[in-house]
Amino acid sequence: MITGGVLLATSPWFSAFSEQQHTRGEKARIGIIGPGSRGQHLMGFLAANPKVEIVAVCDVFQPSIDAALAIAPAATAYTDYRKLLDDKAVDAVVITTPLYLHHRMALDAFDAGKHVFCEKAIAYSLEETHAIYQRYQQSGKVFFVGQQRLFDPRYIHAIEMVHSGEFGVVSGIRAFWHRNNDWRRPVPDTATDEQINWRLYSAYSKGIMTELACHQLQIGTWAMREIPDKVMGHGAITFWKEKREVYDNVSCIYQFDNGVKLNFDSVLSNKFYGLEEQILCNKGTIEPEKSKYYYEEIPPAPAFLQMLNDVENALFGSMPFAGTSWVPETANVNEGYYLLDRKPEGDGTSLMLEAFAEAVITRKQPPLIAEEGYYATQLCLLGHQAMVEERSLVFPDEFKLDYLNHKAPESL
Numbered sequence: 001m002i003t004g005g006v007l008l009a010t011s012p013w014f015s016a017f018s019e020q021q022h023t024r025g026e027k028a029r030i031g032i033i034g035p036g037s038r039g040q041h042l043m044g045f046l047a048a049n050p051k052v053e054i055v056a057v058c059d060v061f062q063p064s065i066d067a068a069l070a071i072a073p074a075a076t077a078y079t080d081y082r083k084l085l086d087d088k089a090v091d092a093v094v095i096t097t098p099l100y101l102h103h104r105m106a107l108d109a110f111d112a113g114k115h116v117f118c119e120k121a122i123a124y125s126l127e128e129t130h131a132i133y134q135r136y137q138q139s140g141k142v143f144f145v146g147q148q149r150l151f152d153p154r155y156i157h158a159i160e161m162v163h164s165g166e167f168g169v170v171s172g173i174r175a176f177w178h179r180n181n182d183w184r185r186p187v188p189d190t191a192t193d194e195q196i197n198w199r200l201y202s203a204y205s206k207g208i209m210t211e212l213a214c215h216q217l218q219i220g221t222w223a224m225r226e227i228p229d230k231v232m233g234h235g236a237i238t239f240w241k242e243k244r245e246v247y248d249n250v251s252c253i254y255q256f257d258n259g260v261k262l263n264f265d266s267v268l269s270n271k272f273y274g275l276e277e278q279i280l281c282n283k284g285t286i287e288p289e290k291s292k293y294y295y296e297e298i299p300p301a302p303a304f305l306q307m308l309n310d311v312e313n314a315l316f317g318s319m320p321f322a323g324t325s326w327v328p329e330t331a332n333v334n335e336g337y338y339l340l341d342r343k344p345e346g347d348g349t350s351l352m353l354e355a356f357a358e359a360v361i362t363r364k365q366p367p368l369i370a371e372e373g374y375y376a377t378q379l380c381l382l383g384h385q386a387m388v389e390e391r392s393l394v395f396p397d398e399f400k401l402d403y404l405n406h407k408a409p410e411s412l
């Protein structure tokens with residue numbers, strides 16, 4: 001059972017809600033830049049929040065403007081984001097444009113005195129991401145990144161259990177996100193292909209790493225309370241070979257100081273295992289996406305099952321009658337336990353947006369939240385670079401933050 005206490009203890013960013021009662025009746029006046037697929041999804045939550053007024057929307061694609069106005073009919077519609085930034089009715093912006101546009105838009109938004117929620121990944125390069133973080137710091141404004149797992153009760157509880165030592169020490173993290181589709185959206189004509197399918201082209205996106213990996217790498221560093229020092233990897237286009245420039249098959253190994261590895265894998269031509277972040281500890285395993293945990297030691301298999309195992313592994317004949325001295329390490333089949341005693345409500349997105357609205361109203365940045373987003377982006381970008389350059393890369397010192405970095409909550 002997850003409680004407010006647990007949430008607050010594990011998630012310093014939940015302090016965003018500490019003035020919730022006093023802010024009753026106040027409103028965060030928000031403008032949406034790029035209300036496409038994700039932006040409309042976020043608008044659904046924002047429109048349902050009585051503390052939010054969606055006062056403006058901006059897009060260069062008329063169908064996106066029409067869809068946005070259907071959700072927020074009173075909003076002023078713009079086609080140039082700088083006009084939206086000039087609008088004095090806007091306190092804060094939500095940036096949900098394609099990745100390559102985040103840098104210019106986020107910098108301009110801070111310069112215009114707006115609070116910023118920017119979808120992940122923060123930006124297209126290490127330099128751009130660092131520049132946005134610095135501008136945020138100079139601005140004194142609120143800065144959130146769309147890393148909703150930080151607000152997902154399954155993940156909060158999972159990490160709380162890891163940090164409590166329940167499962168011993170973390171030995172490794174295996175993150176994977178597999179799909180079986182080409183990620184291509186239908187287009188009205190080929191001239192709009194790059195605009196609509198920006199994810200597939202390297203001028204606009206870094207593909208799997210910036211779209212998927214950043215969510216999962218953040219779980220690894222959250223569990224470890226540490227940033228990995230090094231990364232190596234390999235990426236390729238193995239299946240979806242039609243017009244596309246980003247990898248459809250990647251593997252990256254991130255290495256922490258103590259030798260523990262965070263592995264990230266993704267293929268876009270098999271979805272059997274879906275997605276998960278498996279936190280492997282010496283006394284147990286956690287799979288937060290599945291909302292489950294498993295203890296390492298389960299009761300020994302009945303003798304009959306042990307015999308079947310031996311036969312299956314062709315060991316029976318050669319084994320001494322008194323029993324095996326070597327038991328094959330077949331996968332653990334215990335069913336495990338659920339992390340929560342109820343079905344999870346959503347994936348944290350709605351809570352994250354509520355926290356953003358509260359932070360805009362109180363003008364107070366919750367601790368660590370920008371830094372979590374910052375490192376998630378930098379790590380996915382570094383992994384991408386390691387794959388492109390086909391060499392092992394060390395996290396560059398110039399992009400490290402003076403950051404409390406996942407310290408135990410009691411020391412915050």
Ligand SMILES: NC(=O)c1ccc[n+]([C@@H]2O[C@H](COP(=O)([O-])OP(=O)(O)OC[C@H]3O[C@@H](n4cnc5c(N)ncnc54)[C@H](O)[C@@H]3O)[C@@H](O)[C@H]2O)c1
Binds near residue numbers: 146
């Ligand atoms: N947190 C998550 O789980 C999650 C999920 C999906 C997408 N995202 C992120 O959201 C962002 C957007 O993804 P999407 O799938 O919604 O993309 P999308 O292509 O559906 O939407 C982008 C919108 O931006 C608009 N746009 C493009 N150029 C513009 C400009 N100059 N000014 C204003 N608007 C402009 C497009 O017309 C479109 O409506 C990406 O950064 C993506 O990684 C996050």
